[in-house]
Amino acid sequence: MNRRRILAGTVSVVFLGLVALFLPSLHKTAEPAAPTMQPVAQPPTETAATRAESEPPSIPAPVVEAKVAALPPAPQSAALPDVDPHKTFGSRNAPVTMETFSDYQCPACKTLFMTTNRRLMDDYVSTGKVYLIHRDFPLAMHAHSRVAARYARAAAQIGKVEAVEQSLFQNQEKWEQSGDVDGTVAAVLSPAEMAKVRALVKGGTLDSLIDKDFALGQTYRVNQTPTTIFHCKGQTFPYSGVMTYDTLKTFLDQLLSQK
Amino acid sequence: MMQSSPLNLRRAILWIGRLVLGGIFAYAGISKIFFPNTHLWPLFILKFSISTNLSTFAQQVESYKMLSPPVVDLVAHTLPFAELILGLLLLIGWQLRIWASLITLIMLGFLGVVTRAYLLHMNINCGCFATPEPLTGMTVVRDGALAALAVVMTVLAFIEARQPHPWSAPEKV
Numbered sequence: 001m002n003r004r005r006i007l008a009g010t011v012s013v014v015f016l017g018l019v020a021l022f023l024p025s026l027h028k029t030a031e032p033a034a035p036t037m038q039p040v041a042q043p044p045t046e047t048a049a050t051r052a053e054s055e056p057p058s059i060p061a062p063v064v065e066a067k068v069a070a071l072p073p074a075p076q077s078a079a080l081p082d083v084d085p086h087k088t089f090g091s092r093n094a095p096v097t098m099e100t101f102s103d104y105q106c107p108a109c110k111t112l113f114m115t116t117n118r119r120l121m122d123d124y125v126s127t128g129k130v131y132l133i134h135r136d137f138p139l140a141m142h143a144h145s146r147v148a149a150r151y152a153r154a155a156a157q158i159g160k161v162e163a164v165e166q167s168l169f170q171n172q173e174k175w176e177q178s179g180d181v182d183g184t185v186a187a188v189l190s191p192a193e194m195a196k197v198r199a200l201v202k203g204g205t206l207d208s209l210i211d212k213d214f215a216l217g218q219t220y221r222v223n224q225t226p227t228t229i230f231h232c233k234g235q236t237f238p239y240s241g242v243m244t245y246d247t248l249k250t251f252l253d254q255l256l257s258q259k
Numbered sequence: 260m261m262q263s264s265p266l267n268l269r270r271a272i273l274w275i276g277r278l279v280l281g282g283i284f285a286y287a288g289i290s291k292i293f294f295p296n297t298h299l300w301p302l303f304i305l306k307f308s309i310s311t312n313l314s315t316f317a318q319q320v321e322s323y324k325m326l327s328p329p330v331v332d333l334v335a336h337t338l339p340f341a342e343l344i345l346g347l348l349l350l351i352g353w354q355l356r357i358w359a360s361l362i363t364l365i366m367l368g369f370l371g372v373v374t375r376a377y378l379l380h381m382n383i384n385c386g387c388f389a390t391p392e393p394l395t396g397m398t399v400v401r402d403g404a405l406a407a408l409a410v411v412m413t414v415l416a417f418i419e420a421r422q423p424h425p426w427s428a429p430e431k432v
Contacts, residue, residue: 108318141393224295224391237304240295241315251307 080133080231082212086156089132090125095256097131097231101217104149105142105176106225108242110169116245124252134165135213137225144179149210151185154200155193163188164197233258269415273355276412280362280405281349287388288343291316294389312389313339319386323376341365355416363409370402 080097100117102109117132124130136153138145148168155164167188168175175184186194200206220229220238230237232255243251295315296308317335320326326334345365348358369387376383377399385394392398 107322108315111318237298238296239308239311241311242318243307243311244314247307247310247314251303254303 082209082216083133084153084156084209086159087134087153087161089121089134090130091128092131094125094128094131095232096124096129096252097133099133099135099229099231101135101137101213101220101222101225101227101229103137103139103142103145103225104152104165104168105145105172106139107172109226110172112226112242113165113169116243116248119245120248123249129256130252134161135217136210137214137217137222137227138210139225142176144175144181146207146210147179147181148175150201150206151181151197153206153209154197155185155189157200158193158196160189160193160197230255232256269419273412273415273419276359276408276415277349277352277355280366280409280412281346283346283405284342284349284362285346288339288341288346290389291339292343316386316389319384322383322386323372323381325372325375356413356420359409359413359416363406363413366402366406366409370399370406373402374399 080099100112102113120130120132125132136149138149152161152164152168155161164185167184168181171184171187175181182198185197189197217227220227222238222240224240226242227238227240228243230239292309292312294312296311298304298308313335316339317331320335320338321328321331342365345358345362348354349362373385373394376394377396381394383394384391385398387398
Protein backbone atom coordinates (compact mmCIF):
# COMPACT_ATOMS: atom_id res chain seq x y z
CA MET A 1 0.00 0.00 0.00
CA ASN A 2 2.97 2.24 0.50
CA ARG A 3 3.46 2.11 -3.27
CA ARG A 4 0.05 3.61 -3.82
CA ARG A 5 0.86 6.50 -1.50
CA ILE A 6 4.19 7.11 -3.15
CA LEU A 7 2.57 7.04 -6.59
CA ALA A 8 -0.14 9.48 -5.52
CA GLY A 9 2.48 11.77 -4.00
CA THR A 10 4.69 11.60 -7.07
CA VAL A 11 1.79 12.42 -9.39
CA SER A 12 0.79 15.42 -7.29
CA VAL A 13 4.41 16.60 -7.17
CA VAL A 14 4.79 16.36 -10.93
CA PHE A 15 1.50 18.16 -11.39
CA LEU A 16 2.57 20.92 -9.00
CA GLY A 17 5.91 21.27 -10.77
CA LEU A 18 4.22 21.60 -14.12
CA VAL A 19 1.81 24.18 -12.80
CA ALA A 20 4.67 26.18 -11.29
CA LEU A 21 6.74 26.02 -14.45
CA PHE A 22 4.01 26.77 -16.95
CA LEU A 23 2.26 29.50 -15.05
CA PRO A 24 5.04 32.09 -14.84
CA SER A 25 2.44 34.83 -14.76
CA LEU A 26 2.11 34.05 -11.05
CA HIS A 27 5.50 35.61 -10.55
CA LYS A 28 4.88 38.84 -12.39
CA THR A 29 3.71 41.88 -10.57
CA ALA A 30 3.24 43.86 -13.75
CA GLU A 31 2.17 42.51 -17.10
CA PRO A 32 2.01 38.73 -17.17
CA ALA A 33 4.52 37.68 -19.76
CA ALA A 34 7.47 35.52 -18.93
CA PRO A 35 10.71 36.10 -20.77
CA THR A 36 11.16 33.32 -23.26
CA MET A 37 13.83 32.20 -25.60
CA GLN A 38 11.91 33.83 -28.42
CA PRO A 39 13.15 37.27 -29.33
CA VAL A 40 11.08 39.94 -27.65
CA ALA A 41 9.27 42.30 -29.97
CA GLN A 42 11.48 45.30 -30.50
CA PRO A 43 10.05 48.55 -29.25
CA PRO A 44 9.22 50.95 -32.07
CA THR A 45 12.12 53.07 -33.21
CA GLU A 46 11.50 56.76 -33.29
CA THR A 47 12.30 58.61 -36.45
CA ALA A 48 14.93 61.31 -36.41
CA ALA A 49 12.25 63.93 -36.97
CA THR A 50 10.10 62.93 -34.01
CA ARG A 51 13.16 62.62 -31.83
CA ALA A 52 14.29 66.10 -32.78
CA GLU A 53 10.86 67.41 -31.86
CA SER A 54 10.64 65.68 -28.54
CA GLU A 55 14.17 66.25 -27.31
CA PRO A 56 15.03 69.50 -25.62
CA PRO A 57 17.39 71.81 -27.52
CA SER A 58 19.98 71.90 -24.73
CA ILE A 59 20.83 68.23 -25.21
CA PRO A 60 23.42 67.62 -27.89
CA ALA A 61 22.38 65.53 -30.87
CA PRO A 62 23.47 61.88 -30.82
CA VAL A 63 26.79 62.26 -32.59
CA VAL A 64 27.66 58.58 -32.39
CA GLU A 65 24.48 57.64 -34.24
CA ALA A 66 25.32 59.99 -37.07
CA LYS A 67 28.80 58.53 -37.43
CA VAL A 68 27.70 54.93 -37.28
CA ALA A 69 24.87 55.45 -39.76
CA ALA A 70 27.40 55.36 -42.56
CA LEU A 71 29.00 52.11 -41.44
CA PRO A 72 27.81 48.92 -43.13
CA PRO A 73 26.51 46.56 -41.90
CA ALA A 74 24.09 47.97 -39.34
CA PRO A 75 25.21 47.12 -35.80
CA GLN A 76 23.16 45.15 -33.28
CA SER A 77 22.30 48.32 -31.44
CA ALA A 78 21.08 50.23 -34.52
CA ALA A 79 17.44 49.31 -33.95
CA LEU A 80 17.39 50.38 -30.31
CA PRO A 81 15.33 53.50 -29.70
CA ASP A 82 16.16 56.57 -27.61
CA VAL A 83 19.78 55.75 -26.98
CA ASP A 84 21.35 58.66 -25.12
CA PRO A 85 24.98 58.55 -26.28
CA HIS A 86 26.06 60.10 -22.99
CA LYS A 87 24.90 57.03 -21.11
CA THR A 88 26.43 54.38 -23.30
CA PHE A 89 29.79 52.68 -23.09
CA GLY A 90 31.80 50.84 -25.73
CA SER A 91 31.42 50.43 -29.44
CA ARG A 92 28.02 50.47 -31.12
CA ASN A 93 29.35 47.79 -33.48
CA ALA A 94 29.93 45.31 -30.65
CA PRO A 95 28.32 41.90 -31.27
CA VAL A 96 26.45 41.99 -27.96
CA THR A 97 24.43 44.91 -26.66
CA MET A 98 23.43 45.06 -23.01
CA GLU A 99 20.73 47.44 -21.87
CA THR A 100 20.66 47.71 -18.09
CA PHE A 101 17.53 49.16 -16.48
CA SER A 102 18.70 50.43 -13.14
CA ASP A 103 17.60 52.47 -10.14
CA TYR A 104 20.24 54.38 -8.17
CA GLN A 105 18.50 53.68 -4.87
CA CYS A 106 18.18 49.93 -5.41
CA PRO A 107 20.68 47.83 -3.40
CA ALA A 108 20.84 45.08 -6.02
CA CYS A 109 21.70 47.68 -8.68
CA LYS A 110 24.51 48.86 -6.42
CA THR A 111 25.85 45.32 -6.15
CA LEU A 112 25.68 44.87 -9.91
CA PHE A 113 27.46 48.17 -10.49
CA MET A 114 30.13 47.76 -7.83
CA THR A 115 31.04 44.16 -8.58
CA THR A 116 30.06 42.87 -12.00
CA ASN A 117 29.94 46.01 -14.15
CA ARG A 118 33.43 47.19 -13.28
CA ARG A 119 35.02 44.02 -14.58
CA LEU A 120 32.59 43.90 -17.47
CA MET A 121 33.80 47.34 -18.55
CA ASP A 122 37.44 46.25 -18.49
CA ASP A 123 37.06 42.86 -20.16
CA TYR A 124 34.19 43.23 -22.60
CA VAL A 125 33.17 46.85 -23.08
CA SER A 126 36.58 48.41 -23.61
CA THR A 127 37.59 45.50 -25.86
CA GLY A 128 34.67 46.11 -28.22
CA LYS A 129 32.74 42.93 -27.42
CA VAL A 130 29.86 44.53 -25.55
CA TYR A 131 27.98 47.78 -26.05
CA LEU A 132 26.56 48.82 -22.68
CA ILE A 133 23.55 51.10 -22.43
CA HIS A 134 22.43 52.44 -19.08
CA ARG A 135 18.67 52.98 -18.81
CA ASP A 136 16.97 54.79 -15.96
CA PHE A 137 14.16 52.91 -14.27
CA PRO A 138 13.46 54.80 -11.02
CA LEU A 139 11.01 52.75 -9.00
CA ALA A 140 8.18 54.59 -7.25
CA MET A 141 9.02 52.80 -3.98
CA HIS A 142 12.34 54.68 -3.77
CA ALA A 143 11.86 58.28 -2.66
CA HIS A 144 15.08 59.76 -4.08
CA SER A 145 15.85 57.59 -7.07
CA ARG A 146 14.34 59.97 -9.64
CA VAL A 147 16.32 62.88 -8.23
CA ALA A 148 19.47 60.76 -8.41
CA ALA A 149 18.62 59.82 -12.00
CA ARG A 150 18.28 63.52 -12.87
CA TYR A 151 21.70 64.31 -11.42
CA ALA A 152 23.30 61.36 -13.17
CA ARG A 153 21.71 62.39 -16.48
CA ALA A 154 22.94 65.93 -16.01
CA ALA A 155 26.43 64.68 -15.18
CA ALA A 156 26.31 62.53 -18.30
CA GLN A 157 25.64 65.65 -20.38
CA ILE A 158 28.91 67.15 -19.20
CA GLY A 159 30.85 63.88 -19.55
CA LYS A 160 31.07 63.03 -15.87
CA VAL A 161 28.66 60.14 -15.66
CA GLU A 162 31.17 57.55 -14.44
CA ALA A 163 32.35 59.56 -11.44
CA VAL A 164 28.81 60.53 -10.47
CA GLU A 165 27.39 57.01 -10.85
CA GLN A 166 30.26 55.70 -8.76
CA SER A 167 29.59 58.25 -6.03
CA LEU A 168 25.83 57.67 -6.06
CA PHE A 169 26.14 53.92 -5.74
CA GLN A 170 29.02 54.01 -3.28
CA ASN A 171 27.17 56.36 -0.92
CA GLN A 172 23.72 54.94 -1.53
CA GLU A 173 22.93 54.25 2.13
CA LYS A 174 23.89 57.81 3.12
CA TRP A 175 21.82 59.80 0.63
CA GLU A 176 19.00 57.29 0.91
CA GLN A 177 18.68 58.34 4.56
CA SER A 178 19.43 62.03 4.19
CA GLY A 179 18.06 62.68 0.69
CA ASP A 180 21.20 64.72 -0.03
CA VAL A 181 21.77 63.68 -3.62
CA ASP A 182 23.14 67.12 -4.48
CA GLY A 183 25.87 66.88 -1.83
CA THR A 184 26.81 63.37 -2.94
CA VAL A 185 27.27 64.52 -6.53
CA ALA A 186 29.03 67.74 -5.53
CA ALA A 187 31.65 65.72 -3.67
CA VAL A 188 33.08 64.36 -6.92
CA LEU A 189 32.67 67.37 -9.24
CA SER A 190 34.42 70.71 -9.39
CA PRO A 191 32.34 73.79 -8.47
CA ALA A 192 32.10 74.77 -12.15
CA GLU A 193 30.94 71.31 -13.18
CA MET A 194 28.47 71.22 -10.32
CA ALA A 195 27.02 74.54 -11.40
CA LYS A 196 26.40 73.12 -14.88
CA VAL A 197 24.82 70.00 -13.41
CA ARG A 198 22.53 72.03 -11.14
CA ALA A 199 21.50 74.21 -14.07
CA LEU A 200 20.60 71.14 -16.12
CA VAL A 201 18.68 69.59 -13.23
CA LYS A 202 16.79 72.83 -12.61
CA GLY A 203 16.12 73.14 -16.35
CA GLY A 204 13.57 70.36 -15.96
CA THR A 205 14.39 68.82 -19.33
CA LEU A 206 15.84 65.60 -17.98
CA ASP A 207 12.60 64.08 -16.78
CA SER A 208 11.41 63.48 -20.31
CA LEU A 209 14.56 61.44 -21.02
CA ILE A 210 14.10 59.43 -17.82
CA ASP A 211 10.45 58.88 -18.71
CA LYS A 212 11.45 57.60 -22.14
CA ASP A 213 13.74 55.02 -20.56
CA PHE A 214 11.02 54.06 -18.13
CA ALA A 215 8.46 53.68 -20.91
CA LEU A 216 10.92 51.58 -22.89
CA GLY A 217 11.41 49.37 -19.84
CA GLN A 218 7.68 48.85 -19.65
CA THR A 219 7.61 47.67 -23.25
CA TYR A 220 10.22 45.09 -22.22
CA ARG A 221 7.98 44.25 -19.23
CA VAL A 222 10.68 45.25 -16.74
CA ASN A 223 9.16 45.03 -13.27
CA GLN A 224 12.22 44.91 -11.06
CA THR A 225 15.70 46.36 -11.04
CA PRO A 226 18.28 45.66 -12.20
CA THR A 227 17.02 44.10 -15.40
CA THR A 228 19.46 43.56 -18.23
CA ILE A 229 18.36 43.01 -21.80
CA PHE A 230 20.92 41.19 -23.93
CA HIS A 231 20.73 41.68 -27.68
CA CYS A 232 22.78 39.31 -29.78
CA LYS A 233 22.42 38.07 -33.34
CA GLY A 234 18.83 39.24 -33.62
CA GLN A 235 17.79 37.62 -30.35
CA THR A 236 16.77 39.36 -27.17
CA PHE A 237 17.17 37.87 -23.71
CA PRO A 238 15.77 39.77 -20.74
CA TYR A 239 17.36 38.95 -17.37
CA SER A 240 16.16 40.22 -14.02
CA GLY A 241 18.38 40.47 -10.98
CA VAL A 242 22.01 40.44 -10.04
CA MET A 243 24.53 38.37 -11.94
CA THR A 244 27.98 37.58 -10.69
CA TYR A 245 30.87 38.40 -12.97
CA ASP A 246 31.93 34.77 -13.38
CA THR A 247 28.51 33.60 -14.52
CA LEU A 248 28.13 36.65 -16.75
CA LYS A 249 31.54 35.98 -18.29
CA THR A 250 30.66 32.35 -19.05
CA PHE A 251 27.35 33.45 -20.53
CA LEU A 252 28.87 36.21 -22.67
CA ASP A 253 31.65 33.94 -23.94
CA GLN A 254 29.13 31.34 -25.04
CA LEU A 255 26.80 33.97 -26.47
CA LEU A 256 29.68 35.42 -28.46
CA SER A 257 30.78 32.01 -29.75
CA GLN A 258 27.22 31.06 -30.78
CA LYS A 259 26.80 30.64 -34.51
CA MET B 260 -7.79 -5.94 15.35
CA MET B 261 -10.19 -3.12 14.41
CA GLN B 262 -8.92 -0.69 11.82
CA SER B 263 -8.95 2.99 12.69
CA SER B 264 -11.07 5.13 10.34
CA PRO B 265 -9.07 6.61 7.43
CA LEU B 266 -11.10 9.83 7.66
CA ASN B 267 -10.63 11.12 11.17
CA LEU B 268 -9.71 14.70 12.13
CA ARG B 269 -6.08 13.88 12.87
CA ARG B 270 -5.51 12.43 9.42
CA ALA B 271 -7.39 15.28 7.78
CA ILE B 272 -5.13 17.84 9.49
CA LEU B 273 -2.08 15.79 8.60
CA TRP B 274 -3.12 15.70 4.96
CA ILE B 275 -3.85 19.42 4.88
CA GLY B 276 -0.49 20.13 6.53
CA ARG B 277 1.34 17.94 4.07
CA LEU B 278 -0.38 19.44 1.05
CA VAL B 279 -0.11 23.05 2.18
CA LEU B 280 3.45 22.96 3.53
CA GLY B 281 4.73 20.50 0.94
CA GLY B 282 3.15 22.55 -1.84
CA ILE B 283 4.47 25.85 -0.51
CA PHE B 284 7.98 24.49 0.06
CA ALA B 285 8.16 22.86 -3.37
CA TYR B 286 6.78 26.00 -5.02
CA ALA B 287 9.18 28.25 -3.08
CA GLY B 288 12.12 26.11 -4.18
CA ILE B 289 11.02 26.01 -7.82
CA SER B 290 10.32 29.74 -7.90
CA LYS B 291 13.74 30.61 -6.48
CA ILE B 292 15.51 28.33 -8.94
CA PHE B 293 13.51 29.01 -12.09
CA PHE B 294 12.15 32.54 -11.67
CA PRO B 295 12.18 35.37 -12.56
CA ASN B 296 14.43 34.13 -15.39
CA THR B 297 13.01 31.07 -17.11
CA HIS B 298 15.19 30.62 -20.17
CA LEU B 299 15.37 26.85 -20.48
CA TRP B 300 17.39 26.15 -23.60
CA PRO B 301 20.21 25.87 -24.71
CA LEU B 302 21.99 24.54 -21.66
CA PHE B 303 24.34 27.50 -21.14
CA ILE B 304 21.35 29.83 -21.09
CA LEU B 305 19.55 27.60 -18.57
CA LYS B 306 22.67 27.60 -16.37
CA PHE B 307 22.92 31.37 -16.60
CA SER B 308 19.22 31.74 -15.74
CA ILE B 309 19.53 29.58 -12.64
CA SER B 310 22.77 31.29 -11.56
CA THR B 311 21.16 34.71 -11.96
CA ASN B 312 18.07 33.63 -10.02
CA LEU B 313 20.22 32.26 -7.20
CA SER B 314 22.40 35.39 -7.14
CA THR B 315 19.27 37.48 -6.83
CA PHE B 316 18.11 35.27 -3.97
CA ALA B 317 21.54 35.69 -2.35
CA GLN B 318 20.94 39.45 -2.41
CA GLN B 319 17.72 38.94 -0.51
CA VAL B 320 19.41 36.68 2.04
CA GLU B 321 22.16 39.24 2.46
CA SER B 322 19.65 42.05 3.02
CA TYR B 323 18.72 40.48 6.39
CA LYS B 324 22.25 41.41 7.56
CA MET B 325 22.64 38.28 9.65
CA LEU B 326 25.18 36.16 7.82
CA SER B 327 28.71 36.58 6.49
CA PRO B 328 29.16 36.62 2.68
CA PRO B 329 30.34 32.97 2.38
CA VAL B 330 27.41 31.76 4.49
CA VAL B 331 24.99 33.91 2.47
CA ASP B 332 26.34 32.27 -0.67
CA LEU B 333 26.01 28.81 0.85
CA VAL B 334 22.43 29.43 2.00
CA ALA B 335 21.40 30.96 -1.34
CA HIS B 336 22.77 28.00 -3.28
CA THR B 337 21.39 25.26 -1.01
CA LEU B 338 18.14 26.50 0.53
CA PRO B 339 16.05 26.56 -2.69
CA PHE B 340 17.05 22.98 -3.52
CA ALA B 341 16.46 21.89 0.09
CA GLU B 342 13.02 23.51 0.02
CA LEU B 343 12.17 21.75 -3.20
CA ILE B 344 13.31 18.33 -1.97
CA LEU B 345 11.69 18.69 1.45
CA GLY B 346 8.46 19.86 -0.16
CA LEU B 347 8.43 16.83 -2.43
CA LEU B 348 9.22 14.46 0.43
CA LEU B 349 6.41 15.95 2.47
CA LEU B 350 3.97 15.51 -0.40
CA ILE B 351 5.10 11.93 -0.94
CA GLY B 352 4.74 11.23 2.77
CA TRP B 353 7.69 8.89 3.09
CA GLN B 354 9.38 9.04 6.53
CA LEU B 355 7.00 11.84 7.40
CA ARG B 356 8.18 12.32 10.96
CA ILE B 357 11.74 13.13 9.90
CA TRP B 358 10.85 15.60 7.14
CA ALA B 359 8.00 17.19 9.08
CA SER B 360 10.39 17.82 11.98
CA LEU B 361 12.96 19.33 9.64
CA ILE B 362 10.39 21.56 7.95
CA THR B 363 9.13 22.66 11.36
CA LEU B 364 12.64 23.69 12.36
CA ILE B 365 13.10 25.59 9.10
CA MET B 366 9.70 27.28 9.45
CA LEU B 367 10.52 28.35 13.01
CA GLY B 368 13.84 29.67 11.73
CA PHE B 369 12.08 31.65 8.98
CA LEU B 370 9.61 33.00 11.52
CA GLY B 371 12.42 34.14 13.79
CA VAL B 372 14.28 35.82 10.95
CA VAL B 373 11.30 37.71 9.51
CA THR B 374 10.12 38.73 12.98
CA ARG B 375 13.55 40.13 13.76
CA ALA B 376 13.63 42.06 10.46
CA TYR B 377 10.11 43.38 11.05
CA LEU B 378 10.89 44.52 14.58
CA LEU B 379 14.05 46.25 13.35
CA HIS B 380 11.95 48.06 10.72
CA MET B 381 14.15 46.76 7.94
CA ASN B 382 12.86 47.96 4.59
CA ILE B 383 13.64 44.79 2.66
CA ASN B 384 12.04 42.15 0.52
CA CYS B 385 11.01 38.96 2.27
CA GLY B 386 12.77 36.65 -0.20
CA CYS B 387 10.11 34.01 0.38
CA PHE B 388 9.42 33.51 -3.32
CA ALA B 389 10.90 34.81 -6.56
CA THR B 390 8.63 37.84 -6.71
CA PRO B 391 10.00 40.87 -4.84
CA GLU B 392 7.65 41.06 -1.87
CA PRO B 393 8.18 43.72 0.82
CA LEU B 394 8.46 42.30 4.33
CA THR B 395 5.41 43.46 6.29
CA GLY B 396 3.39 42.44 9.31
CA MET B 397 1.41 40.15 7.04
CA THR B 398 4.60 38.25 6.21
CA VAL B 399 5.18 37.62 9.92
CA VAL B 400 1.56 36.53 10.42
CA ARG B 401 1.72 34.22 7.39
CA ASP B 402 5.00 32.64 8.53
CA GLY B 403 3.58 32.30 12.06
CA ALA B 404 0.52 30.47 10.73
CA LEU B 405 2.66 28.16 8.61
CA ALA B 406 5.03 27.47 11.51
CA ALA B 407 2.05 26.63 13.74
CA LEU B 408 0.70 24.29 11.06
CA ALA B 409 4.13 22.65 10.79
CA VAL B 410 4.30 22.10 14.56
CA VAL B 411 0.79 20.60 14.65
CA MET B 412 1.55 18.43 11.63
CA THR B 413 4.75 17.13 13.19
CA VAL B 414 3.05 16.29 16.50
CA LEU B 415 0.24 14.52 14.66
CA ALA B 416 2.75 12.67 12.47
CA PHE B 417 4.36 11.23 15.61
CA ILE B 418 0.97 10.30 17.08
CA GLU B 419 -0.15 8.79 13.78
CA ALA B 420 2.97 6.66 13.59
CA ARG B 421 1.88 4.86 16.75
CA GLN B 422 -1.50 3.97 15.26
CA PRO B 423 -2.07 1.15 12.78
CA HIS B 424 -2.27 2.44 9.23
CA PRO B 425 -5.84 2.42 7.82
CA TRP B 426 -4.68 0.58 4.71
CA SER B 427 -2.62 -1.98 6.55
CA ALA B 428 -3.77 -5.59 6.59
CA PRO B 429 -5.69 -6.66 9.74
CA GLU B 430 -3.81 -8.79 12.17
CA LYS B 431 -4.52 -12.47 12.00
CA VAL B 432 -6.17 -13.82 15.11
